[in-house]
Amino acid sequence: MSELELPYIWCLVGNIIEKRFFGENKTIRRGTKKFTPNTKVYCFSALWGDGYEEIQVIGKLRGRKNLGVIVTSSAFITNWRLQKVFQPYVVRTMTERNG
Numbered sequence: 001m002s003e004l005e006l007p008y009i010w011c012l013v014g015n016i017i018e019k020r021f022f023g024e025n026k027t028i029r030r031g032t033k034k035f036t037p038n039t040k041v042y043c044f045s046a047l048w049g050d051g052y053e054e055i056q057v058i059g060k061l062r063g064r065k066n067l068g069v070i071v072t073s074s075a076f077i078t079n080w081r082l083q084k085v086f087q088p089y090v091v092r093t094m095t096e097r098n099g
Helices: 088-096
Strands: 009-016 019-022 027-030 040-043 054-060 067-073 077-085
Touching: 009 088, 040 077, 054 088, 067 088, 077 088
Parallel strands: none
Antiparallel strands: 009 040, 009 077, 019 027, 040 054, 054 067
């Protein structure tokens, strides 16, 4: 079985925060610009030396049916955990991008 045909991978997983403060007036926003609250995101390993402040994640984007890959702040992610991931898109994307 080649590396791209793995049945599952272990991945750091989290959820997007429910509410956050935004702007100078500190208005409360739900989720982030790209993710709705409580969206499950699959986190890549550290890619650059910023102390894991900005991380590349895979998740269901706001207003879309499929998963996408973006960079977001780790401050917007809660409920960190390690999980076995079986979704073919996530497994393939993680292995192709050294996640």
